[in-house]
Amino acid sequence: MLRSFVKAAVLAAATAFCLPGAATAADPLKVAAVYTVPIEQQWVSRIHKALTAAKERGEIDYAYSESVANADYERVMREYAEKGNALVIGEVFGVEQAARRVAKDYPDTAFLMGSSFKPQAPNFSVFDNYIHEPSYLTGMIAGGMTKTAKIGLVGGYPIPEVNRLMNAFIAGAREVNPQASFTVSFIGSWFDPPKAKEAAFAMIERGVDVLYAERFGVSDAAKEKGVLAIGNVIDTQADYPQTVVASALWSMEPTIAKALEMVKAKTFKAEDYSVYSYMKHQGGALAPYGTFDDKIPADLKAKVEAKKQAILDGSFVVTVDDAEPKSSK
Template identity: 35%
Template sequence: MEKKVKRLSWLLMVVVLMAAVTACGGGSSNTASGDAEVSGSAGGSKSFKVALLTPGPVNDNGWNANAYNGLLKIKDELKATVQYSEKVAASDMNEFIRGYADDGFNVIIGHGFEFGDVMLEVAKEYPDTWFLVTSSTVSQSPNVASISINNKEQGYLMGTVAALMSSSGTVASIGGSDIPPITNSVKGFKQGAEAAVPGIKVLSSMLGTNDDITKAKETAISFIEQGADVVMTNANAAGSGGIEAAKQSGVLAIGSNQDQNPSAPDTVVTSVIQDYPQAIAVTVKRIMDGELKPEAQLLGVKDGAVYLSPYHSFDSKIPQEKKEKIEAAVQALKDGTIVVNNE
């Protein structure tokens, strides 16, 4: 009886939401209960269905967009039917996950470790559905696996580039929510910067949010006023505030998660990318082929899951000596000569 009530609740929410989208012309998403937005399914084979849940907006040009791009790869390359829910609050996770499971989705992806506990619990009731959690180490037989990309190595490379590009001897890193994936990247940034340029000053702060663009911008401006001439912000949607502050102040920025140079071509030197789109698509392909095991996967530089974006217009401006130092750091992470330890 309880499952039937929840099922009806899920269906009612989707029906109301889709009606609202239609009333608005279908061109923009509308907010469902718990500030979670739901899209309609998009193309592909109807025999295999994949759902994605993200904690923030999929157009953030960062963390959430990374997962969404992975979903598009699944749709385009694996020909699966896909659907996503964005801005899913913790209080709504259970209902959304169960809704997709009841609708017969073969794979449900929770983008972020915060989905882990709910996935583990719900998965027990749906043994024929696969549950994937990103940025996590959870696993549970027979149907829960996780994908994690080495945030420490990502931070190390961001810090390396920032330090080598600094003229003032001061760089800054700003993290969003105080969660392991982000705190690890901020700590890795410090280690990478200090290894590249001994004695460099590293300013850092955690915002406590991934959504407050104004707070990120104000924090970046404060660091710039303290002498930082290169800024890195790893804070999902809020990260754009750090880049905007750098742009307005005439200093440099390092992008995170996706290539963020297009948002500020004269400001963002490079970005250290976490290739979640590829990692997610490959993992779903393994499920389709019956090859995935219920285990945790950790991917890093050596796996091609963490890498530098192009330097774009900065390519001709960066001295070859500095490029070689950056490449040396990449190679050292690949072969294990450098092990980032920021616990």
Template identity: 50%
Template sequence: MKMRKLALCLLIAFLFTSFAGVVGAEEPFSVAAIFQTAIEEPWDGVIHQACLKAEKELGIKYEFAEKVSAADFEKVLREYAERGFDLIVGDAFLAGEEPSRRVAKDYPEIAFAFGSEFGPVAPNYSVFDNWIHEPAFLCGIIAGRLTKTNVLGVVAAIPIGEVNRLVNAFKAGALSVNPEIKTKIAYIGGWFDPPKAKEAALAQIEGGADLIYAERFGVFEACKEKGILAFGNMSDQNELAPEVVITGPVWDMYPTIEFAIEMVKKDAWVSMDLGEWSMMAKGGARLAPFHGFEQKLPAEVLQEVKDIQGKILNGTSRVPVVEEPPVSD
């Protein structure tokens, strides 16, 4: 009888602890992302890669929706909010600006962080952007030193602040070392139109440009055809055209995502501008590796870039942020 009672007590204790363990088990931190373009597009791709890294290194749960149209943006975002994700991130530029703010207002208990050209909104809507104007300036220095025609090209998306500041920084970097530089600038009128970007690059090459900053996809194809060197944008794009891509500004969103997750976990999330986490000093921006171009570029140019980069990192040099539409020469 005593043995039966003991066995029963042990069984009850086991069931209780098992049930308590199930009840007490924490759900993994969850992040959802909503993208207006395909994740192959560099801007949204950088955010996606940062979330994938957080999934691997921080053990979060991650879901995303890509190529979300303007008509569906709010619907998809509300579905994520209804499912109770801890953090929702994405690209709000243009079509997503108003709907993302409306949804965030309706779900104040959820943290929202969106790429935006506008400001944060209390209590839970934060903003970020690709503040990679510093490495864009460094690319301009390289271009200004290497050009033989004194004509550079830039093919970019849309003349809005976050694009303009990259174009202006590249142009300023080139002029800082070569005041004779002329820069031809073309906007393709959208985020992802490789054929149009290629066409614009070919026109610039015909106009004398011998180095091109490819702010958008499509430029490398033109450069390969014509034997022109180029600079990538957003990510390390050397593998797309190793024979022409020298380097380029790299945007690393992981510091931003990691910080956002940490703040939400601490119950310390507030609306804020997360821009500083996308700059060089915080590890959110850098130059892509040269992938063998170290042996092809003049040593004095590489040293000059290294010296100026060091000054940017230690705060003794600043790259001006100029968001007005640049003038094409």
């Protein structure tokens, strides 16, 4: 089901985002991606979706490897560089040193990698999913929808790219519901739906009635137990129409568009692309309410909309807090 969802999203995006000055079908850029997890995984699915859309438009030749073990990551990166790919993309959490070593050995290849660390001159750029802004908005919704004032959060690992989203979510929930308490759990995996589901079940048994689904599997538990879930990175409401009340979306299209533009113009350099995940660049967004449009109280929706506009016009700034979130005492 997850793979079908990703394929459908890719096809829908193929004509949705146009890159100014994109390569023509006769002159596509060679682009490769190296993923440590399956392309169904939320984070990677967004990169894959944007790159496949560029391929469908004829801008790039796109090859990728998924579920690459950390021990094999450096080898696969080198193989793609040796094959003449102009741009190599991936997520290097856990393989930072190896990835940066490869970049040094191939200075004429552009590397754009998901990373918690800084760019490395001259050719190693980084990006991250800075969707803390829509995460704050989904937190507001969670705070307004909970009946027990008990909210649960299930994440993969307590690293900055997860922590900042959870902390923003908690801050948003507290704005609407100062009495809310939070239970936080990390499963120690980026893709283990059964483990995430069990962690969610344990929270529901303790009275949690809204769950932040940072990992796949959480919404399944919420559905089975009749509680609500908040989605992360992608919108899974179509699969959980009575469960997923809202989602913070991440779009990699702006990031990919900028990178392709720079590579094509031969001006690519070591930079931090994280800003292209912000709402003002359309890299982050609050998903449509869909099946919950008439279930969310009108006053709550008004508060969320006002906060959204404040974020976009700069009058409200969501704090970036990378510290590990803790359960309420």
